[in-house]
Amino acid sequence: METFITYVSQNGFYIWEEFYRHFLMAAYGVLFASIISIPVGILIARYGKLSSWVLTFGSIIQTIPVLGFMAITMVAMGLGTTTVITTVFFYSLLPIIQNTYVGIKGVDSTVTSAAYASGMTRLQLLTKVELPLAVSVIMAGIRTALVVGIGIVAIGTFVGAGGLGAIIVRGTNATDGTAIILAGAIPTALMAIVADLVMGKIERKLNPVNKTATA
Amino acid sequence: MLEFKEVTKTFEGSKKPAVNKLNLSIEKGEFVVFIGPSGCGKTTTMKMINRLVEPTDGQILVEGTNVLEQDSVQLRRSIGYVIQQIGLMPHMTVGENISLVGSLLKWSKEKQRERAKELISLVDLPEEYLNRYPHELSGGQQQRIGVLRALAADPPLILMDEPFGALDPITRDGLQEEFKKLQKEVDKTIVFVTHDMDEAIKLADKIVIMNAGEIVQVGSPDEILKHPANEFVEDFIGKDRLLQSRPDVTRVEQIMNANPITVKEERTLKEAIQVMRDNRVDSLLVIDEIGTLKGYIDIEMIDAQYKKRSYVYEAMDTEEYSVHKSDLLRDTMYRMLRRGSAYVPVIEENDRLVGIVTRAALANMVYDTIWGDETAEVAAAD
Known part of the structure; x- marks a missing residue:
């Protein structure tokens, strides 16, 4: 424990740097995945036939072990952060697409038909009704993706991307490296928990069911 | 005001038309109730007016213009619409819900708010309700808002698809009374679909009884009760209502x-x-x-x-x-x-x-x- 405190106090800046790098890699992966997944989710919600194909494709990716997937990506893209971000991107697709699909599908059809009959265009229907009502479910998907992504980035050190995983690996290589392992593992866990809590809070705030006159 | 000319609708994959060569004309300010057993084509007929369903054949004229020649989005904004399931936007306040069509028509925020205030006073709900969300209101209150939403852009014509069908009998009764009074005040033409004969008799100026895609009888509630056109109408009205109508003339x-x-x-x-x-x-x-x-x-x-x-x-x-x-x-x-x-x-x-x-x-x-x-x-x- 004492060694842990010493290590952290001596390498505080280094840990912070890796923490930040770690977070950015996860966040970028999820961000790019969102940019692709949300429109795809909307599309498959509207044109139902595609949905099973897309969701199956997403599930297949999820079944591949992360390390294996990252190794294959590395062959194509080389070492470094790009490979890690790409991996996070692929693993984020399914939860976000799925949640977008479910969120849009879950909008009460009476609400959409009332809005449509009131004279909304297809686009207005999407931006004024479907997306606002589905946004909390979509956020839940992004939240899952981010937490999973943080875990994936920890492995990213094997393809030379750095991050908190690098500290953990350094600890495993050193004699009596428990303190160093902890200095990498605890911030990783902390990041996942905090990300989960913060996203959860946003998700609840966006949920229309929780809106009241006083809010 | 509203005219159907030989209107026919055949849904894909079915040989029998859902609505067959329907002819009907509705005057301005009339309260017209379409009634009939399920599947008789009454809802389809109504939905063709604002083109939620496109007619296969024939013409529907709203104030002399064929609806098929108008932009469907503009058309829907110019016709009020109320559905049984109410369908308020859960993420919008009551005020925003009322002025939904106003916002689509790009009204200014002040105009939208003014209009919402004006309307909510018509149904005796306090103005504070404008800032609430639909789920904070009771079913009856929600449907009042549903009706106000249809009135917001002051459309001359309002379509109502069993609007009070999902409410409990007491609330329904109250809303019917209130709505009938409201209709007289705002002087709108109403096309109302229901399967509840009591409701039809209570509200209608003109009842249109439909069966199997065709009009069986058109007339005022009194005419229909006194002179049912045929056995189908008699059965549909029911013996007890024919009986109730008798004391109307007996001394x-x-x-x-x-x-x-x-x-x-x-x-x-x-x-x-x-x-x-x-x-x-x-x-x-x-x-x-x-x-x-x-x-x-x-x-x-x-x-x-x-x-x-x-x-x-x-x-x-x-x-x-x-x-x-x-x-x-x-x-x-x-x-x-x-x-x-x-x-x-x-x-x-x-x-x-x-x-x-x-x-x-x-x-x-x-x-x-x-x-x-x-x-x-x-x-x-x-």
Whole structure:
């Protein structure tokens, strides 16, 4: 424990740097995945036939072990952060697409038909009704993706991307490296928990069911 | 205002048209109710007006313009629409919901708010409700907002698809009354779809009865009740409603018993008891020499006062309620049932007693209406 405190106090800046790098890699992966997944989710919600194909494709990716997937990506893209971000991107697709699909599908059809009959265009229907009502479910998907992504980035050190995983690996290589392992593992866990809590809070705030006159 | 010309709709994959060569014209300010069994095409007919369903053939003219020649989005914004499931936007405040069409028409925020305030006062809901969310309101309140949303852009025509169908009977009743009054105030043409005959009779200026994609009968509630076009309409209206409609024209005179049991007011109580005994009744109507109704007396009143009083006019109850012989039976029936009285005396000018309507007479009339025909048939068969 004492060694842990010493290590952290001596390498505080280094840990912070890796923490930040770690977070950015996860966040970028999820961000790019969102940019692709949300429109795809909307599309498959509207044109139902595609949905099973897309969701199956997403599930297949999820079944591949992360390390294996990252190794294959590395062959194509080389070492470094790009490979890690790409991996996070692929693993984020399914939860976000799925949640977008479910969120849009879950909008009460009476609400959409009332809005449509009131004279909304297809686009207005999407931006004024479907997306606002589905946004909390979509956020839940992004939240899952981010937490999973943080875990994936920890492995990213094997393809030379750095991050908190690098500290953990350094600890495993050193004699009596428990303190160093902890200095990498605890911030990783902390990041996942905090990300989960913060996203959860946003998700609840966006949920229309929780809106009241006083809010 | 609204005209259907040979309108036909055949859904894909079905040979039989859902709506077949429908012709109908609706005047401005009319409250038209489409009614019929499920699958009769009433909802399809309504949805063709704002092109939620595109007609296969024929023309629908709204104020002289064919709806098919208009932009469907603009068309829908110019026609109010209320559905059974209400369909308020859960993520918008009540105020935003009311002015939904206004926001689509790019009204300024102030104009939207003004309009919402104006409308919410029409249904007697407090203005604070504008800032609430739909889920904070009761079902009845939500549907009031649903109706206001349809009124927001002041459309001349409003379509309503069983708007009160999902509400409990008491709320529904209240909303129907309120809405009928509101319709008179705002002077809109309403096309209303329902399968509830009571609702149709209560609200409609004109009822359109449909079956299997065709109009069976069009007419005011009175006309339809009095002259159902055929057996289908009769069955659809139901015997009990035809019966209820009969008291509308029947007068008290026609069913009263012209020989009520009476006693003159100057007779003794002993004589009164004798009259009751002879006629096997427990109460008597009290009249004077020339037959003017003075009151009534029953066995309990005599029993209570027998020792103290000796004449009928001392013991009788003068608080007698009566009806005129030319009164409508409808009103009489209602009052009788409400007062819980077993009979009501019938008078003519100068309060002269001419007869009595008893519950038994009402029962006879009900019996005749429901089984009268059958009894006649049975008699003929014998």
